[in-house]
Amino acid sequence: MGWESIRGQDAALDLLRRDLSSGQVAGAYLFYGPDGVGKASAARLFAQALQCVGDAPPCGGCAACEKVSANVHPDVVSIGPAAGARSIKAEEIREEVIRRAHQRPNEGMRQVFIVDDAHLLTRVSQNVLLKTLEEPGAGTILILVTPNLHTLLPTIVSRCRRLRFQALARADLTAILEERLGDDADVDKLVSLGMGRLGVAMTSDVEVLSERREEAMRFLEELSAPAGRADEVALITLATERAGSGASGRNETILFLEMLRGLLRDILITREAPEAIDLWHTDIRAALAAMGERWGSAGLTRALERVGEAMRDVDGGNTNPSLTLETLVYSLRETVPAGV
Numbered sequence: 001m002g003w004e005s006i007r008g009q010d011a012a013l014d015l016l017r018r019d020l021s022s023g024q025v026a027g028a029y030l031f032y033g034p035d036g037v038g039k040a041s042a043a044r045l046f047a048q049a050l051q052c053v054g055d056a057p058p059c060g061g062c063a064a065c066e067k068v069s070a071n072v073h074p075d076v077v078s079i080g081p082a083a084g085a086r087s088i089k090a091e092e093i094r095e096e097v098i099r100r101a102h103q104r105p106n107e108g109m110r111q112v113f114i115v116d117d118a119h120l121l122t123r124v125s126q127n128v129l130l131k132t133l134e135e136p137g138a139g140t141i142l143i144l145v146t147p148n149l150h151t152l153l154p155t156i157v158s159r160c161r162r163l164r165f166q167a168l169a170r171a172d173l174t175a176i177l178e179e180r181l182g183d184d185a186d187v188d189k190l191v192s193l194g195m196g197r198l199g200v201a202m203t204s205d206v207e208v209l210s211e212r213r214e215e216a217m218r219f220l221e222e223l224s225a226p227a228g229r230a231d232e233v234a235l236i237t238l239a240t241e242r243a244g245s246g247a248s249g250r251n252e253t254i255l256f257l258e259m260l261r262g263l264l265r266d267i268l269i270t271r272e273a274p275e276a277i278d279l280w281h282t283d284i285r286a287a288l289a290a291m292g293e294r295w296g297s298a299g300l301t302r303a304l305e306r307v308g309e310a311m312r313d314v315d316g317g318n319t320n321p322s323l324t325l326e327t328l329v330y331s332l333r334e335t336v337p338a339g340v
């Protein structure tokens with residue numbers, strides 16, 4: 001499979017192809033954007049192209065291409081958290097990246113290191129990595145892949161060539177899902193609920209996603225009630241129920257916030273640009289439009305910002321998810337105009 005296997009990311013892929021054809025490949029790349037839109041696949045393809053000895057890399061047919069796609073090329077190294085660990089430790093970076101970066105490639109033209117989930121790099125790991133970025137070995141290429149930039153040190157981010165991957169357009173996502181899941185799947189519903197992320201739509205259960213959306217809708221309905229008429233205690237209970245404790249609570253909280261953000265985005269679109277931008281949640285358009293009436297565009301914009309901030313806080317791991325959600329309820333209430 002070549003570049004055409006990745007849909008809806010033309011800007012990012014064009015940049016990679018340009019670097020390859022001009023021979024101006026950078027020492028470090030940072031692929032960022034939502035989960036499940038093709039970042040990791042693009043990193044593998046780019047690694048393949050960097051090792052390919054055929055025409056039009058990645059040709060897909062040469063020995064190097066085959067080894068990369070079978071994940072056995074000795075000069076394409078994938079780095080992730082060790083089994084059972086939740087972060088990528090400095091030891092791993094020293095062993096897998098630093099030590100190797102000073103050696104010659106085994107058989108390829110260069111060494112390619114792919115750090116998927118780069119947001120799991122500890123601060124110490126990032127500082128260790130910085131050394132390679134500051135003095136890249138000849139022909140050593142590092143590809144960092146992450147959904148968010150804010151957990152990376154600014155010094156890392158600034159040294160990488162950054163490529164932003166976008167949420168997939170509705171048409172792209174529909175085409176891919178129809179191709180992969182066949183006629184039996186409820187593709188339209190999955191597209192809505194997956195909100196532009198193929199990975200989510202492919203791996204999730206329609207039931208689970210529907211339930212998550214219903215919860216988020218109940219929350220937004222109550223939240224957008226006119227001042228004095230919302231039950232704030234009920235809102236906090238609804239929001240914090242999923243926060244629980246530990247890693248799963250944090251994860252659940254992020255999924256809930258993602259759903260809120262997707263719905264708020266759609267509500268804003270029903271007001272501002274219904275003809276120009278596709279909604280994700282087409283099947284509940286009327287309910288979204290009704291909420292938009294009460295909320296107003298200025299309030300919705302502020303609400304989106306606050307949900308985004310809460311996501312960064314929870315994702316950064318420095319706050320208690322339950323407390324963040326409680327604070328969010330109050331700050332979101334302030335974005336709803338005083339009632340009629």
Ligand SMILES: [Zn+2]
Nearest residue numbers: 052059062065
């Ligand atoms: Zn090849």
